[in-house]
Amino acid sequence: MKPIRKPFFGDPLFPFELAYKTVKRQMNELPDHLHDRYELVYIHQGKGVFFIDNAWFEKKQGDLFIIPGNTIHHSLPHNEHPIVSSALYFAPTLLAMEPMDDSYNSLLCFDFARHKGIYQIELQEPLRSVTEMALGQIHQELKEQRLGYHEAVKLLSCQLLLQINRYVQSIRKRNASIETGVGPSWMKEVLRDIDEHPEREASLARLAEKANVSAPHFSRVFRQLTTMNVTQYVNAKRIIRAKELLIRSDHKIADISEQCGYETPTHFYRMFKALTGVTPHKYRQSQLDI
Template sequence: MKPIRKPFFGDPLFPFELGYKNVKKQINELPDHLHDQYELVYIHQGKGVFFIDNTWYEKKQGDLFIIPGNTIHHSLPHNEDPIVSSALFFAPTLLAMERIDDSYHSLLCFDFARKKRMYRIEQPAALVSVTETALGQIHQELADRKPGYHEAVKLITCQLLLQINRYIQSVSGHRPAGEPRVGPSWIKEVLHDIDEHPEREASLARLAERANVSAPHFSRVFKQLTTMNVTQYVNAKRVIRAKELLSRTDNNIHDISEQCGYETPTHFYRIFKAFTGMTPNKYRQNQSGMY
């Protein structure tokens, strides 16, 4: 049977989801499936098996599974001792921060898992404690939604991945050489330029030509790393810029729409509401009420 592609329906401006301490039963599990987002699965309790990339893994309390994007997998919990697990999903670009040390990147454990085809970590007690604490903190941040919670979630996740990466290195002797495989250099340059200047015109054809790759190849790599197509990603970055301008300036909506790359305020209104669920004016009013 051909694997199905799992969709995600979360916040397009923050492609990050956590299913926290969910009880898993065979009747509710997906068959073979894959998705663009990277996934961490932690087993709190219960028993079962995990099928990942043509390999069966036993699932038991304390295990951590590292599943890179577009890796075929499915789960079979034990019916009499069902799995209780937490699953964290995110777009890899969300954690692709600028860095000083080119020998380290938060996503190295995913690169290692894919390269070595080793997707399970039988964690020591110290790492179990770190993992459970981090997942609990992320769950609380997402539930409370206090100012800065997006940044808090990213920081906690990066700290968790740091501990996972260090543990993998300590037990495997794996020391990454050179640039980590988070994506080809041309896609990193494109993403950086869009982040810096979301107002610029950014069609798939123009970006692919600039990167000197075919449009289908560009589109496929772009979606694997961002979980969005080019238009969705550019609009997401423009809306993020618009939210900053609405919160921090007194510029009128027409000027903001132009600063964010939209030809008409009507188009800006439609895109902004599609991403945020409210109009720009309503968003500004809500932000003003916080101060």
């Protein structure tokens, strides 16, 4: 199935939401989905797995998941041990404060997650307590809505991000080699290749041959891990790449269509609107108006 776009219905002038200590069961979890907002998910208790971008991650109490915008993901909580989690969603421009120190970026952990594929952090004390306290304080501010609560929420969130960023920086300084995700190595390589080069031709037969497995087995494992077939997954990745180019470049839409692997702009327009609900031109204009 195609990934769906998760909608948000809060205040458009304050693009920030917190789902605090919600119980997650398989029956009420979204299938593969994505959204423009950045997301932090903290696991208070329970067990399950998380599919993020191109890999599966075991999730358990104390885990923090860092999910950049426009990243395909879905959760599968354990039937007997449902997940209790808090999920924080925000537009990156809301918390990307102008730093006094040019070396600091409040969204560093999201950049690190996207570039390294490290979306999961197993929190230890005292960072676990810091995270739980910050989420509780943010929840209270949103609930009570006292004078200046928007600023309080932003400050609390930025303080939390600072602690997470410092931990991520310590990982980078130690040159830690972290092996993430589960699943066969050949599938990891295929998913990584699609992620890095979504514009390339990626038929089931070619990918199965490259992985040295049969096409039926490849198809079965691929759908099990991503809940999509190859064509749907590649199209989702291409549209994610297209959205980045529409925002970060002034390339013509026809050129972006070609760069993302579409033979004709018409096909690109059709797929873009099917997955995002708007045309490429309207999407670019909406981002310029933010």
